[in-house]
Amino acid sequence: MAELVGGAFLSSFFQLALEKLYSSDFVDYFCRGKLDETLLEKLVVTLNSINHVLEEAETKQYQSMYVKKWLDELKHIAYEVDQLLDEIATDAPLKKLKVESQPSTSKVLGFFSSFTNPFESRIKDLLVKLDFLAKQKDMLGLKQDTCASNEGGVSWKPSQRFPSTSLVDESGIYGRDDDKEVIIKSLLLDIDCGNQVPIVSIVGLGGMGKTTLAQLVYNDNKIKENFEHRAWVYVSETFDVIGLTKAILRSFHSSTDGEDLNLLQHQLQQELIGKKYLLVLDDVWNRSEECWERLLLPLYHGSVGSKIIVTTRDKEAASVMKSTKLHNLKQLGKSECWSMFVRHAFHSRNASDYPDLESIDIRNRSVVFIRG
Numbered sequence: 001m002a003e004l005v006g007g008a009f010l011s012s013f014f015q016l017a018l019e020k021l022y023s024s025d026f027v028d029y030f031c032r033g034k035l036d037e038t039l040l041e042k043l044v045v046t047l048n049s050i051n052h053v054l055e056e057a058e059t060k061q062y063q064s065m066y067v068k069k070w071l072d073e074l075k076h077i078a079y080e081v082d083q084l085l086d087e088i089a090t091d092a093p094l095k096k097l098k099v100e101s102q103p104s105t106s107k108v109l110g111f112f113s114s115f116t117n118p119f120e121s122r123i124k125d126l127l128v129k130l131d132f133l134a135k136q137k138d139m140l141g142l143k144q145d146t147c148a149s150n151e152g153g154v155s156w157k158p159s160q161r162f163p164s165t166s167l168v169d170e171s172g173i174y175g176r177d178d179d180k181e182v183i184i185k186s187l188l189l190d191i192d193c194g195n196q197v198p199i200v201s202i203v204g205l206g207g208m209g210k211t212t213l214a215q216l217v218y219n220d221n222k223i224k225e226n227f228e229h230r231a232w233v234y235v236s237e238t239f240d241v242i243g244l245t246k247a248i249l250r251s252f253h254s255s256t257d258g259e260d261l262n263l264l265q266h267q268l269q270q271e272l273i274g275k276k277y278l279l280v281l282d283d284v285w286n287r288s289e290e291c292w293e294r295l296l297l298p299l300y301h302g303s304v305g306s307k308i309i310v311t312t313r314d315k316e317a318a319s320v321m322k323s324t325k326l327h328n329l330k331q332l333g334k335s336e337c338w339s340m341f342v343r344h345a346f347h348s349r350n351a352s353d354y355p356d357l358e359s360i361d362i363r364n365r366s367v368v369f370i371r372g
């Protein structure tokens with residue numbers, strides 16, 4: 001680590017830290033009630049927002065002493081974050097073992113004693129420091145990367161997730177009927193947003209099922225009947241206004257030529273005039289109001305009733321986009337988690353054919369795992 005953050009490799013540290021935070025051990029540790037889940041979420045979002053400008057900062061540090069100072073401070077905090085993550089990583093398996101070997105009453109006591117978790121105040125302190133640095137990005141001119149791109153397509157880092165699509169196998173999805181109805185209701189409601197398009201945001205931790213819920217809504221018959229024109233675009237962490245405009249055009253079955261944003265925006269505007277559309281922007285991370293205004297401008301020209309669905313882990317991004325409705329996605333209930341586990345573990349066989357499993361309390365353990 002010392003070697004990593006000492007040189008121009010701060011961005012590698014951030015990648016590693018984020019990978020650790022996404023690992024099942026960490027998520028499990030937070031979700032078991034040892035630590036406030038929103039702290040994990042805030043840490044991921046803040047590290048990510050800084051990560052986006054690192055490359056530029058590492059280049060600009062030779063031109064600006066302020067950027068150099070910013071990077072130096074970031075390195076100090078990176079050491080602290082790294083140390084903390086190591087300590088949590090060592091603590092997590094230990095705590096897991098202890099909880100599993102305890103009788104159930106002391107598990108409950110263990111859960112309540114989580115309020116005194118020593119890591120909580122340290123994470124909060126680090127978040128204050130990281131937030132302070134994140135807020136200085138714009139003042140230091142470290143924001144170009146988030147909007148501009150010369151790649152001409154929606155891009156994502158190779159090590160990251162596959163782009164999502166609108167297709168879903170509904171037979172394997174459990175327990176989202178209520179959420180689905182709430183979202184559909186707000187999509188079918190005609191609300192006056194001036195000349196803007198109402199945005200319904202689905203917000204929740206990674207893996208919680210945001211994309212899946214958006215897919216269920218997108219493929220619902222009422223939605224198909226109501227929105228003749230539907231488009232699905234995977235946004236991801238890299239925000240590229242040209243690539244996204246082209247992706248939206250393609251999703252509306254329009255051809256795209258060239259890289260000129262002006263022409264592309266006019267084309268999209270023309271395409272949408274007189275049409276009532278539904279657009280899904282899946283996996284949004286960008287918090288820059290300026291970027292969103294630029295992307296959304298041509299989308300204000302559809303017919304009344306048009307809507308946009310956004311899925312994001314980041315409440316802040318949802319509020320920057322001026323979402324008209326924010327839907328906080330909650331964990332699935334225990335019985336849905338059990339159904340899901342049975343489906344994956346036993347395929348088409350019957351769980352009751354394996355009575356031994358009940359005796360090792362696999363039901364509760366698997367449900368805890370899936371909910372996390």
Ligand SMILES: Nc1ncnc2c1ncn2[C@@H]1O[C@H](COP(=O)(O)OP(=O)(O)O)[C@@H](O)[C@H]1O
Pocket residue numbers: 172173174175176204205206207208209210211212213311332340
């Ligand atoms: N209600 C559900 N029932 C069964 N599987 C689900 C459900 N919600 C999500 N999943 C599965 O969980 C995984 C993560 O879901 P996803 O929608 O991609 O999460 P998010 O978009 O919040 O990161 C996917 O493999 C998805 O198929």
Ligand SMILES: [Mg+2]
Pocket residue numbers: 164210211212282283311
């Ligand atoms: Mg998703």
